[in-house]
Amino acid sequence: MTDVDVSNPLLAASPLPYQLPDYRAIRPEHYLPAFTEAFAAHRREIDAITTVAAAPTFENTLVPLERSGELLHDVASAFYTVSSADATPEIQEIEEALAPLMAAHTDAVQLNAELYRRIASVHSHLDDLSLTPEDRYLVERHYREMTHAGAGLDEAQKARLTEINGRLSTLTTTFEKNLLNDTNDLAVVFDDVTELDGLAEGEISAAARAAADRGIASGWLISLTLFTGHPYLGSLRNRDARARIMAASRARGTRDNANDNRPVLREIVRLRAERAELLGYRSHADYVTSDETAGNPEAVRELLFRLSAPAARNARTEQAALQAMADAEPEPFTIEAHDWAYFTEKVRAAEYDIDAAALRPWFEAERVLRDGVFRAATELYGITFTERPDLPGYHPDVRVFEVFNADGSALGLYLLDLYTRDTKRGGAWMNSIVSQSRLRGTAPVVVNNLNVVKPATGTPTLLTLDEVTTFFHEFGHALHGLFATVTYPHFAGTNVFRDFVEFPSQVNEMWIFWPEILAAYARHIETDEPLPAHVVERLSASESFNQGFATSEYLAASWLDQAWHSLSAADAASDRDVAAFEASALAEIGLDSPAVPTRYSSTYFAHIFSGGYSAGYYSYIWSEVLDADTVEWFRESGGLTRANGDRFRDRLLGVGGSKDPLDAYRDFRGRDAEIAPLLRRRGLDG
Known part of the structure; x- marks a missing residue:
């Protein structure tokens, strides 16, 4: 046992409730030494398992394996929470140095021949053992995952695999760093406030504040969002301003400078394809989907093709309506991508008498949180929330809430990080800092991150309807992380198949317009x-409005993901032009309309090139089949009731990853999901 630096707060038990890391005491220089000790401790724990003289059993192999790595989990969770949400240059340097070390350590465990032999031995005698269903599934998953990772390869193959994994870890970190830097560099500065005509007063003040934060004394800065479009495109009346924002967004990662992501992603694709072939698969998509509910890329392609034709048809109909309005302008023009959102709002106002921008005063962030997001959870599950300003987050903007069950017992902590900043990656997400486990005696600590523009001091934060939707969505992930109640850390929280994980979060969106919830949170900021x-x-009547565009842009990105990751090792080896590849792929599925760009182009597609969704971006629509079917069940069963919430919590959210997710769904729903509700929701059943 090596001496542990007790002065490093990451190497000592946290003094805070729920083992929340004491971010007040943690400094950047603490991270790498803590990782070094955590790697060593985990290796010692694995060695202790593999050197046991007795024959492999569940008790002497699987249980200690689940106990192992606790320090590493704690250190990694504390660090990666910060590296995604507050990636200062110093944190970025640490992440770059750490990436190959983490990959090498993961491979050392996952490819450990003796550990694999012991697990395989227990697996081969499963039917002879008296195990609980969760115990049995633990054996099955560890055996499957180690096999899938390459534990059965020979030593030469493992050496190459480890080399590939190490390089990929560096490349994905580089991709994320380049994207963050380029997103900041390409933020659009306006010198004349009249160019921002159409934005609300709070949005203009936020742009002025953002400029001032960058040292721009006189100007207005519009930061870019992760996806291709931008919320402001629906409001800006100045067509050139819209075009500038769209052009900047689509340029990310494509310029011949240090942030060029084209060579990075090409190498990622090449190495993933080689790895898949090494592991016995035709492509990376084949490799990934083989261990998801989809089962194979053909099933994914079938779903995407089934939806793409009606989505493209609906988008063409929508475009014709937009073009009619553009033709009526004093100086007519052809609708382009940067015009779509603006004229969509004009059509929405004409057809449904809805001004989306004018809704913002009804969506004040604090009220959305307490009387919307939290209230729906209280009504459905009985849980309550108490803010804990005494507990520190990793950034001054982070708020901490203690969560309690209906009986008053403590459940866990919920952290909210609402606002955008230059050090935060784009998009919105949930992650766990501490995972629940009976074996380890831990309770959950979960985080939600959004990227809402922070208004000037003293100005209320007003959300768009899209931001309200994102808030409810990400909180659905948080509920999944809070409610999962399992014995083993391997199954904790949202540790389920990638193409199932979006299902609970999408279901949680249904409460946005539920009458008693909407009436509680959607109240005017000035008049109440x-x-x-x-x-x-009218909002209800317009539910399928613009769904041709929304579905098409999403399916285009999903198809792009599949196209890159369906390449064989031989095909991926060619140094192909990124833009030409995209154009060819989108033409293949009929989603190549210039006016409806893909939600993410390759060079800023963080989900698949620096996140966990490679060959898995289809997961959102795949999960939405379950989601739409579940929403129908809630409506048929009485809606927002404790009985319904308890059933959904106990039979689905609460099981975490401790059983096959489709088995959990059948247990909850009483049958397999049907696709018809999804087709109706998106207007694809005509």
């Missing part, structure tokens, strides 16, 4: 008047 009933009716 509820959102008028006629507006609610």
